[in-house]
Amino acid sequence: MNDTNPSKKTADAAPTKRTGDKAGGKITRVSQFSGRLALMLAAIAFIGSAYLGYLLFYERPELIGTDIAGRLEHIEADARELHDNLGNLDEQAQALREGQDAVKAALDKVHTDLARNRTEWLLTESEQLLVIANHRLQMARDVRSALSALRAADQQLKLVVNPNMLPVRKELAREIGLLEALEKTDISGLTLRLGTLAESVDRLPLAVDTRWSKDKQPATTETKDKKPANKAEPESGWRVALRNFWQDLSSLVRLRTDVETQKPLLPPEQRYFLRENLRLMLYSAQNALLQGSVPVYQQNIKAAGRWVREYFDTNTQAVAAALAEIEKLQTVKLAAELPDISASLETLRRLGGRRIAP
Numbered sequence: 001m002n003d004t005n006p007s008k009k010t011a012d013a014a015p016t017k018r019t020g021d022k023a024g025g026k027i028t029r030v031s032q033f034s035g036r037l038a039l040m041l042a043a044i045a046f047i048g049s050a051y052l053g054y055l056l057f058y059e060r061p062e063l064i065g066t067d068i069a070g071r072l073e074h075i076e077a078d079a080r081e082l083h084d085n086l087g088n089l090d091e092q093a094q095a096l097r098e099g100q101d102a103v104k105a106a107l108d109k110v111h112t113d114l115a116r117n118r119t120e121w122l123l124t125e126s127e128q129l130l131v132i133a134n135h136r137l138q139m140a141r142d143v144r145s146a147l148s149a150l151r152a153a154d155q156q157l158k159l160v161v162n163p164n165m166l167p168v169r170k171e172l173a174r175e176i177g178l179l180e181a182l183e184k185t186d187i188s189g190l191t192l193r194l195g196t197l198a199e200s201v202d203r204l205p206l207a208v209d210t211r212w213s214k215d216k217q218p219a220t221t222e223t224k225d226k227k228p229a230n231k232a233e234p235e236s237g238w239r240v241a242l243r244n245f246w247q248d249l250s251s252l253v254r255l256r257t258d259v260e261t262q263k264p265l266l267p268p269e270q271r272y273f274l275r276e277n278l279r280l281m282l283y284s285a286q287n288a289l290l291q292g293s294v295p296v297y298q299q300n301i302k303a304a305g306r307w308v309r310e311y312f313d314t315n316t317q318a319v320a321a322a323l324a325e326i327e328k329l330q331t332v333k334l335a336a337e338l339p340d341i342s343a344s345l346e347t348l349r350r351l352g353g354r355r356i357a358p
Contacts, residue, residue, distance in 0.1 A: 129153035130345040141292030171344035194286040
């Protein structure tokens with residue numbers, strides 16, 4: 001069995017080999033045909049291209065030249081446009097740089113002007129404050145307001161960054177010291193004390209009222225003393241007649257030791273003016289004190305003291321206390337002359353080139 005099987009396999013394999021050879025031959029022939037066709041097509045394309053090139057370069061060369069020339073002109077136009085655009089961009093950039101430089105210069109000028117204007121404003125404000133201080137001191141004799149104005153001017157000059165202003169501040173320090181020495185006097189307290197005295201005038205008893213009440217008391221006492229005496233010791237008729245005659249004569253003529261100082265009894269309207277005159281003197285002294293007029297103050301306060309001694313009862317406690325207060329007010333030391341504070345203003349105008357304010 002084994003011997004017969006190989007023979008069959010060999011017989012079967014022979015037809016299969018022949019069939020494969022036929023198929024391979026067909027594939028080879030198809031491949032060769034396709035290659036030849038491709039070569040033929042390539043040759044035809046090459047020949048067509050060569051012919052077309054021949055036509056373009058030799059038969060119709062103007063077509064190529066026209067197309068190239070048009071493209072060149074278009075490229076040149078684009079180049080010129082690009083060059084123009086670049087030139088415009090350069091001009092715009094230059095204008096932008098110039099604008100930036102102009103803006104920077106304007107900003108620098110604004111900063112400079114602002115600094116200059118601020119300094120100018122501070123100097124002007126300081127000058128006005130110094131003018132106010134001089135006016136309040138010399139015209140109104142208002143030490144407190146003048147001192148406040150000087151201090152405000154010094155604060156303004158402190159903000160000025162300029163060493164040339166140091167002499168002005170030196171003068172200001174001196175003038176402020178002078179006014180501070182004057183301010184130590186308690187003007188407000190003295191003013192209140194004068195006002196209190198003026199309000200108490202209506203409560204002060206007048207001298208004429210006190211003397212009238214005293215003159216009435218001895219007569220009553222004398223009458224009371226005489227009645228018990230008559231009852232205690234009966235006298236004879238001629239003695240009684242003599243005594244009655246002497247009493248009648250005494251009632252007609254009375255000797256007084258204080259005739260020179262005795263004041264007649266005043267009617268109500270004159271009493272009113274008597275008190276109002278004293279009140280007016282005290283208010284005048286108060287006004288002079290506020291204005292810093294020392295001579296007027298001393299004149300009115302001394303007149304008020306004389307008025308109280310002459311027309312009011314100094315033996316009463318109220319009048320004595322008022323008179324003591326007036327005497328204390330007379331001894332108050334006040335500056336007769338106010339200091340000159342114009343040196344700082346003159347120095348500021350000289351160093352700052354300021355004009356003289358009206």
